[in-house]
Amino acid sequence: MSEVVPGELWARLRRTTPARIALGRIGNALPLGEVLDFQLAHARARDAVHAALDTAALEAALAPLPVLHVESDAPDRATYLRRPDLGRRLSDRSTALLAETGTRCDVCFVIGDGLSATGVQAGAARLLKACAAELGDLAIGPVVIARQARVALGDPIGEALGARVVVMIIGERPGLSVHDSLGIYLTFAPRPGRSDAERNCISNIHSAGGLSPEDAARTLGWLLREALRLQLSGVALKDDQTPALPAKDPSRA
Amino acid sequence: MPYTCDLGGERHGFADLKAVLAAASPLRSGDELAGLAASSATQRVAARWVLADLPLKTFLTEAVAPYESDEVTRLIIDSHDPAAFAPIAHLTVGGFRDWLLSEAADEAALAAIARGVTPEMAAAVSKLMRNQDLIAVAKKIRVVTAFRTTIGLPGRLSTRLQPNHPADDPRGIAAAVLDGLLHGVGDAVIGVNPATDSVPAATTLIRMLDELREAYAIPTQTCVLTHVTNALTIMERGAPVDLVFQSIAGSEAANAGFGIDLAVLREAHAAAQALGRGTVGRNAMYFETGQGSALSANAHHGVDQQTMEARAYAVARAFDPLLVNTVVGFIGPEYLYDGKQIVRAGLEDHFCGKLLGLPMGCDVCYTNHAEADQDDMDSLMTLLTVAGCSFLICVPGSDDVMLSYQSLSNHDALYLRHVMGLRPAPEFEAWLEAVGIAAPDGTLRALADGASPFVRQIAETMA
Numbered sequence: 001m002s003e004v005v006p007g008e009l010w011a012r013l014r015r016t017t018p019a020r021i022a023l024g025r026i027g028n029a030l031p032l033g034e035v036l037d038f039q040l041a042h043a044r045a046r047d048a049v050h051a052a053l054d055t056a057a058l059e060a061a062l063a064p065l066p067v068l069h070v071e072s073d074a075p076d077r078a079t080y081l082r083r084p085d086l087g088r089r090l091s092d093r094s095t096a097l098l099a100e101t102g103t104r105c106d107v108c109f110v111i112g113d114g115l116s117a118t119g120v121q122a123g124a125a126r127l128l129k130a131c132a133a134e135l136g137d138l139a140i141g142p143v144v145i146a147r148q149a150r151v152a153l154g155d156p157i158g159e160a161l162g163a164r165v166v167v168m169i170i171g172e173r174p175g176l177s178v179h180d181s182l183g184i185y186l187t188f189a190p191r192p193g194r195s196d197a198e199r200n201c202i203s204n205i206h207s208a209g210g211l212s213p214e215d216a217a218r219t220l221g222w223l224l225r226e227a228l229r230l231q232l233s234g235v236a237l238k239d240d241q242t243p244a245l246p247a248k249d250p251s252r253a
Numbered sequence: 254m255p256y257t258c259d260l261g262g263e264r265h266g267f268a269d270l271k272a273v274l275a276a277a278s279p280l281r282s283g284d285e286l287a288g289l290a291a292s293s294a295t296q297r298v299a300a301r302w303v304l305a306d307l308p309l310k311t312f313l314t315e316a317v318a319p320y321e322s323d324e325v326t327r328l329i330i331d332s333h334d335p336a337a338f339a340p341i342a343h344l345t346v347g348g349f350r351d352w353l354l355s356e357a358a359d360e361a362a363l364a365a366i367a368r369g370v371t372p373e374m375a376a377a378v379s380k381l382m383r384n385q386d387l388i389a390v391a392k393k394i395r396v397v398t399a400f401r402t403t404i405g406l407p408g409r410l411s412t413r414l415q416p417n418h419p420a421d422d423p424r425g426i427a428a429a430v431l432d433g434l435l436h437g438v439g440d441a442v443i444g445v446n447p448a449t450d451s452v453p454a455a456t457t458l459i460r461m462l463d464e465l466r467e468a469y470a471i472p473t474q475t476c477v478l479t480h481v482t483n484a485l486t487i488m489e490r491g492a493p494v495d496l497v498f499q500s501i502a503g504s505e506a507a508n509a510g511f512g513i514d515l516a517v518l519r520e521a522h523a524a525a526q527a528l529g530r531g532t533v534g535r536n537a538m539y540f541e542t543g544q545g546s547a548l549s550a551n552a553h554h555g556v557d558q559q560t561m562e563a564r565a566y567a568v569a570r571a572f573d574p575l576l577v578n579t580v581v582g583f584i585g586p587e588y589l590y591d592g593k594q595i596v597r598a599g600l601e602d603h604f605c606g607k608l609l610g611l612p613m614g615c616d617v618c619y620t621n622h623a624e625a626d627q628d629d630m631d632s633l634m635t636l637l638t639v640a641g642c643s644f645l646i647c648v649p650g651s652d653d654v655m656l657s658y659q660s661l662s663n664h665d666a667l668y669l670r671h672v673m674g675l676r677p678a679p680e681f682e683a684w685l686e687a688v689g690i691a692a693p694d695g696t697l698r699a700l701a702d703g704a705s706p707f708v709r710q711i712a713e714t715m716a
Contacts, residue, residue: 009708013428013431013432014428016422016424016425016427016428017418017422017424017425017426017428017429017654018419018425018654019416019417019418019425019428019429019432019648019649019650019652019654020649020650020651020652020654020662021428021429021431021432021649021650022432023649023650023664025664025667028664028667028668028671029664029668030650030662030664034650038627038650038651038652041652042621042626042659045621046621048621049621049622081585081586081587081622082282082285082286082586082587082590083286083587084286084549084585084587085286115622172657173585173620173621173622173657173658174621174622174657175621175652175653175654175656175657175658176621176651176652176654176659177652177654178419178654178657179621181419181657195509195510195550196510196511196550197509197510197511197512200450201450202449203448203449204419204420204448204655206419208419209418209419209420209422209425209654210419210420210448211419211420211448219449234512235480235482235512238451238452238483238486
């Protein structure tokens with residue numbers, strides 16, 4: 001579109017978003033440079049999907065926090081991608097490990113590789129520490145590092161550790177502009193069988209124009225205290241941090 | 254075995270209707286994940302022979318999900334129109350396929366039977382149809398809806414402008430809106446997926462989009478795709494909501510997984526209708542669907558994912574939507590493994606939606622963990638446009654920087670309109686010409702050719 005919009009305006013607009021705006025066109029098509037840039041980003045995202053999480057390095061980054069290592073029932077990446085059901089179940093070894101541990105806590109943090117081990121490697125430790133700093137007065141259990149994990153793997157983990165709330169920090173599906181984004185999923189009274197409507201989600205936590213770890217941690221802190229106060233999570237718990245107007249219908253207040 | 258077929262001396266048996274439907278479905282990873290796919294390629298064809306001989310009436314007496322415990326089944330059965338069904342009531346599924354492809358099934362005949370077709374009938378017949386059959390029949394069906402633009406007229410292809418931003422920054426979203434408008438995109442809706450499902454954030458975006466639309470008198474509708482319960486709260490607080498959005502699925506339990514039921518959709522539909530913000534029409538709902546959503550919520554009742562997807566369309570048509578689209582490749586490779594499966598599913602969803610009378614569009618898309626790329630999307634968008642798809646979703650440069658997947662680009666809409674001689678909705682087309690973005694022949698103008706006043710006005714606003 002460079003021929004229809006002044007260059008300096010587009011330069012200013014492009015600073016407001018990581019989206020691929022003002023790409024120009026050749027006839028109706030994208031310029032070749034944009035086509036190849038897109039292909040490179042796609043290749044990098046594909047590589048992030050298939051990368052393995054270095055759990056030892058992550059444990060070192062979390063020090064001095066106590067850490068447990070678990071894995072899902074999906075033995076490898078290829079199975080994980082085609083069998084999300086296995087990624088939601090703990091392996092027998094991990095089930096036994098957590099049964100031995102058996103703590104009780106207010107909050108249990110799980111760090112799962114999800115679909116971007118690259119993102120977890122780069123940002124999960126800092127995000128977790130920011131979250132923990134918001135929750136200093138609560139009893140936080142050991143940090144659980146989970147490989148080949150889906151969001152719902154937090155349910156059996158939280159239940160086994162007697163957590164009132166489980167918080168899953170997980171690598172989000174890589175996009176082209178961002179292949180290292182993290183998401184946070186909060187579930188009150190975790191147990192296998194919880195539906196996604198019973199969770200609250202904070203997504204797009206990354207350094208390329210997404211939510212900062214500190215902002216995400218503040219939102220989590222608010223949601224988590226509301227979840228504990230209301231004894232629930234999910235769609236009934238609105239992320240409504242500004243003062244609400246008086247509701248016309250008290251039943252929905 | 255109540256359903257059997259003898260092929261070359263071998264007998265193939267199927268325990269029930271669900272098993273026939275599942276085994277007859279073209280191969281896809283979601284049915285394999287659910288343990289429902291045909292056990293062999295031969296068994297798949299055997300199931301299709303069984304299906305071909307099955308009377309359509311069977312689907313009115315044999316529910317794939319229990320009537321007693323599933324409100325979507327109750328909706329399908331209770332809203333079935335026997336008069337609309339009468340012209341096809343004597344047919345088998347195979348006979349229905351032949352009738353759909355015949356000259357007797359013209360635009361008027363297809364419109365007349367829509368309320369007599371159940372989602373299961375649509376899914377069943379689609380399983381007997383090749384891709385070209387799905388295209389040929391969908392092309393004959395016309396579904397026209399309207400709010401501030403008219404969607405689905407002959408010779409038109411509408412687009413949703415999807416200006417998502419990873420942190421919901423209003424300026425970044427406005428920049429992407431401008432990029433889309435300057436490509437002639439946005440006549441179906443300017444629709445933002447918010448990064449955070451928050452009432453205040455959604456309200457901010459709704460007001461921003463409405464102010465932008467008003468400032469430039471853009472004849473289109475806006476939508477922030479927040480949960481329907483948020484939309485209800487936002488409407489109560491008096492914010493300018495055009496379209497109410499919700500993701501929907503094909504069973505009561507799957508909808509519960511989305512945090513909704515038919516009652517809350519009825520409430521939202523009534524609230525949106527009461528606002529009366531449409532100028533050329535009153536269709537005020539926007540729904541998205543996608544194969545695999547019921548299975549992912551473990552709420553599929555042992556039914557194959559394509560049949561469950563068609564059942565979601567029964568939910569949609571109860572609320573006279575302006576727009577419905579399948580987000581076909583979004584859910585991932587565990588449901589649609591590769592480009593071939595995504596292309597097939599996109600054509601099935603478009604056909605089934607249109608047959609049931611819906612203003613069907615598509616988010617032609619894929620994720621980075623699927624075995625697909627831009628070439629597959631080029632194929633699907635071209636096929637869907639040949640099939641008369643009502644609208645397609647476009648994001649700048651195909652890259653959704655919030656949802657982390659690839660949809661079509663604004664450029665793709667230019668390509669499709671050019672190669673197939675299609676134009677945007679008439680109200681929007683007139684605006685594009687009036688503000689100097691497009692020439693009277695529909696091509697985009699160059700800067701020196703008159704677009705600058707609009708752009709300068711935008712630039713001043715955003716400075």
